[in-house]
Amino acid sequence: MTAVSTPERHARKLLTVIAEAVLERVLIEDCLRLGALGYTVLDVRGGGPGGERQGQWEAERSIEMQVVCTDEVAQTIASHVLKTHAPDYAVRIFLSDVTVFRQAMF
Amino acid sequence: MLDPVVGFFLLGLIARLGRSDLRIPEALYEALSIYLLLAIGLKGGLQLAQQPLAQVWPVAAAAMLWSALIPLLLIPVLRVLVRLDGINAPAVAAHYGSVSVVTFAVAQGAVLARGWEPAPWLALLVALMEAPGLVVGVVLARRALNESRGAPPQSWGQVLHEVFFGKAIVLLTGGLLIGWMFGPKAFEPLDPLFSGLFKGVLALFMLELGLVVAQRLPQLRRAGLRLVSFAIAAPLCLGLVGAWLGMLLGLPMSGMVIFATLSASASYIAAPTALRMAVPQADPALSIGAALGVTFPFNVLVGIPIYMAWAEWLMS
Numbered sequence: 001m002t003a004v005s006t007p008e009r010h011a012r013k014l015l016t017v018i019a020e021a022v023l024e025r026v027l028i029e030d031c032l033r034l035g036a037l038g039y040t041v042l043d044v045r046g047g048g049p050g051g052e053r054q055g056q057w058e059a060e061r062s063i064e065m066q067v068v069c070t071d072e073v074a075q076t077i078a079s080h081v082l083k084t085h086a087p088d089y090a091v092r093i094f095l096s097d098v099t100v101f102r103q104a105m106f
Numbered sequence: 107m108l109d110p111v112v113g114f115f116l117l118g119l120i121a122r123l124g125r126s127d128l129r130i131p132e133a134l135y136e137a138l139s140i141y142l143l144l145a146i147g148l149k150g151g152l153q154l155a156q157q158p159l160a161q162v163w164p165v166a167a168a169a170m171l172w173s174a175l176i177p178l179l180l181i182p183v184l185r186v187l188v189r190l191d192g193i194n195a196p197a198v199a200a201h202y203g204s205v206s207v208v209t210f211a212v213a214q215g216a217v218l219a220r221g222w223e224p225a226p227w228l229a230l231l232v233a234l235m236e237a238p239g240l241v242v243g244v245v246l247a248r249r250a251l252n253e254s255r256g257a258p259p260q261s262w263g264q265v266l267h268e269v270f271f272g273k274a275i276v277l278l279t280g281g282l283l284i285g286w287m288f289g290p291k292a293f294e295p296l297d298p299l300f301s302g303l304f305k306g307v308l309a310l311f312m313l314e315l316g317l318v319v320a321q322r323l324p325q326l327r328r329a330g331l332r333l334v335s336f337a338i339a340a341p342l343c344l345g346l347v348g349a350w351l352g353m354l355l356g357l358p359m360s361g362m363v364i365f366a367t368l369s370a371s372a373s374y375i376a377a378p379t380a381l382r383m384a385v386p387q388a389d390p391a392l393s394i395g396a397a398l399g400v401t402f403p404f405n406v407l408v409g410i411p412i413y414m415a416w417a418e419w420l421m422s
Contacts, residue, residue, distance in 0.1 A: 026260065043132065058379050059382065059390060
């Protein structure tokens, strides 16, 4: 029987930003400029204390951007987004711990 | 008489008010709006190819000037009578300075149904009147913002990109250029898609707009009675002046109605996105509530028949 080697695991942060779709391009530029190596963007809809965003048409669309990166990069991006965009746009942001396999990708 | 597509709008309105689970998938909405913008642009371009340019350019220049002037006329009204602040007044006015493509399509249908000689090259005006008023409104809103709260977060480059490369202008202008360059003969194979299906696609889009408008109705409470009154009075006045301007420009009766409708309509595709990017401090509930919640239904249900009667009266 051949032994299967377990890939090495590394701790990273998953930064999730839910925001108005109009910010998509700006957020992507911000993330890459501030040190993220990649990102994923999803179209989402939902609601909260500020009201509902059902994504039915242009002005109501929301996106979720996910960035897996080091703790330091996640902090930098989060501070920037909170300072620059959160005061004027509908923005939610949160951080969680994730484990990645190929650390060079993140 | 109302166009049957208006019936689809009312169906959407009733469905949402009755809490139906009816929902047009986002991808379909996107596809329908791309189709409509492109088809309107193409139709205009094809007609433009057969039109002497000497006849077109004075109308085109006047239309652009007029649409840039609209926000300047509306801002004092919004400031004094509606009592909006220095940021929200130009933001709302910017929506009225731009145009609604679907309202234009409904007006064109109404004119055709009446048997009036159509002036389809006026689709050129939809593309031309989309941006000037929007830019004027955005510039004034950003100036007010600069004075009161410091520089807005997004740069002018990002804002102008949003205005001129937003999908509405890209598709309308692109369609116009393609139609104009290739001409009607080359377009015959594409005709079944872009002409034959147009009315059906418009009907589906109107259904979706009915759903969206009904969802916006609760926000009107926040907008207040003054803004709601503005959203009815402004298009009516602009439409009546627009028809008269159309007559001065020598347009046929159908053209006067189209010019009136474009003057009266307010944008809810290009303007809200551009404004959100350019002036995020402006309250979108006010401008979208007025433009989409009141002015759009007013124009398609009441306004267009009034502009038609007014054009008839002016010509008589």
